[in-house]
Every structure is written in structure tokens, then in C-alpha cells.
Amino acid sequence: MRETELKENLKSVETRVTEACKRAGRNRDEVTLIAVSKTKPVEDLQVIYDSGIRSFGENKVQELTAKIPEMPEDIDWHLIGHLQRNKVKYIVDKVKLIHSVDSYRLAEEINIQAKKKGIVVPILIEVNAANEASKFGVRVEEAKQLCTEISHLDGVHIMGLMTIAPNVVVAEENRAIFHKIKDLSVDIDKENIDNVDMRILSMGMTNDFEVAIEEGATHVRVGTAIFGERNYNI
Numbered sequence: 179m180r181e182t183e184l185k186e187n188l189k190s191v192e193t194r195v196t197e198a199c200k201r202a203g204r205n206r207d208e209v210t211l212i213a214v215s216k217t218k219p220v221e222d223l224q225v226i227y228d229s230g231i232r233s234f235g236e237n238k239v240q241e242l243t244a245k246i247p248e249m250p251e252d253i254d255w256h257l258i259g260h261l262q263r264n265k266v267k268y269i270v271d272k273v274k275l276i277h278s279v280d281s282y283r284l285a286e287e288i289n290i291q292a293k294k295k296g297i298v299v300p301i302l303i304e305v306n307a308a309n310e311a312s313k314f315g316v317r318v319e320e321a322k323q324l325c326t327e328i329s330h331l332d333g334v335h336i337m338g339l340m341t342i343a344p345n346v347v348v349a350e351e352n353r354a355i356f357h358k359i360k361d362l363s364v365d366i367d368k369e370n371i372d373n374v375d376m377r378i379l380s381m382g383m384t385n386d387f388e389v390a391i392e393e394g395a396t397h398v399r400v401g402t403a404i405f406g407e408r409n410y411n412i
């Protein structure tokens with residue numbers, strides 16, 4: 179049965195998160211498990227919600243805005259995918275955190291829409307840690323500069339960094355990448371830039387979330403291990 183399968187998947191992910199925290203000498207409550215529900219029906223999300231999860235991640239604005247009214251109101255929605263400037267207005271006041279800010283122009287648009295609504299929008303700077311051509315995000319060397327520029331926009335608040343590590347066979351291969359992003363966040367934190375916090379590190383997915391936790395992730399984004407494989411053809 180689908181419900182049983184989802185609950186068992188979640189339980190096993192929970193156990194793995196807890197074990198990784200233990201290995202790293204961290205408290206379980208230092209790590210937020212974001213259930214990445216893209217392409218999955220709201221019935222699936224509801225099962226995971228009923229099992230106690232309150233943080234959900236989506237990568238498309240349209241899918242996100244369609245699901246929000248179908249689900250309970252106390253969910254923290256995370257926008258984790260690439261965001262186009264013309265879509266910012268649909269989501270600024272609906273999400274807990276935008277993980278994927280990688281340009282000043284995008285931050286500027288978020289700032290404009292935030293001010294229209296009289297809010298401050300929490301964001302992360304997406305870093306392309308391995309400099310992969312296929313990925314969004316700023317280069318490691320550019321991150322501090324971008325934080326400084328965005329810090330002047332008072333309708334947004336930088337809460338930390340996000341990265342999507344390479345798709346590797348063995349999770350261990352990404353340890354150095356996660357370590358590098360943690361170092362970068364400590365480095366930026368030391369600058370004490372006004373309006374910039376480095377308390378969130380969003381890194382780790384199905385294939386590598388345990389290593390990410392060991393290297394300091396505060397938010398892991400887990401899809402497949404909870405909901406199963408995605409089918410993009412339907």
C-alpha cells in the first residue's frame with residue numbers, strides 16, 4: 179500500500195538523519211528535513227504531513243502555487259529550484275525560504291515584490307560548489323561579493339548558503355564539496371556583513387544527505403528516499 183510504503187520510507191530516512199547527527203555529535207533538532215515533493219500528488223504529501231513533517235520543498239513556481247491551497251496551512255514551503263524573475267511575485271509571501279538566489283538581479287526583484295507586500299523575504303545564496311556547467315549558482319569565489327551587494331536590499335534577508343553537489347556514485351565523494359561550502363559560510367560569517375546571516379546551510383539530497391549532515395548541513399532536501407523515483411513522463 180502506498181501509505182505504508184511512504185511511512186516506512188520516511189521512518190528510514192529519519193533514522194538515517196538521526197544516526198548521522200549522532201556521528202557528527204550534533205543534536206537532531208539542528209537539522210531540518212525538507213521533504214522534496216516535486217512531481218508527487220498532494221495525497222502523498224498528506225501522508226508525509228500526517229507523519230509529522232512540516233517542511234516541504236518544490237522546485238517549480240506553478241506546482242508550488244497549485245499545491246499550497248490543497249495542503250494544511252501550517253506547512254513551511256521551500257522554493258529550492260531555479261527561480262525566474264517574472265515568477266517571483268507569485269511566491270514571495272508564500273514561502274518560508276527561497277534557496278536558489280544566484281544573482282543580484284533576482285534578489286532585486288524579490289526585494290521589489292517584498293516591499294510591495296511589506297515583508298522581508300528570507301533567502302539563501304546558491305553556490306555552484308563544483309563549478310559544473312550544467313548547474314545554477316554562483317562560483318565559490320563570487321559568493322561573498324554577491325552577499326555584500328544583496329545586503330543593501332532591505333526587503334530580503336540572507337540566511338545562509340545552498341548547494342547542489344554533483345551526482346556521484348559514492349556519497350563520500352561529495353564530502354570535500356560540503357566541507358568547502360561550510361568553510362565558505364564560516365568565512366562569510368566572519369565578515370559580519372549587515373543583514374547577512376550564515377546560520378543555514380542547505381545541502382544534501384537522497385544520495386548524500388548523511389555526509390552533508392556530518393559536514394554541517396542544517397537543512398537537507400530529500401525527495402526520492404521519501405517519495406520514491408520521480409516519473410517526468412506522465
Ligand SMILES: *Cc1c(COP(=O)(O)O)cnc(C)c1O
Pocket residue numbers: 214216237258259342383384385399400401402403
Ligand atoms: C529534486 C531536488 C532535490 C531532491 O533530490 P533527491 O535526489 O530526489 O533527494 C533536492 N534539491 C533540489 C534543488 C532538487 O531540485
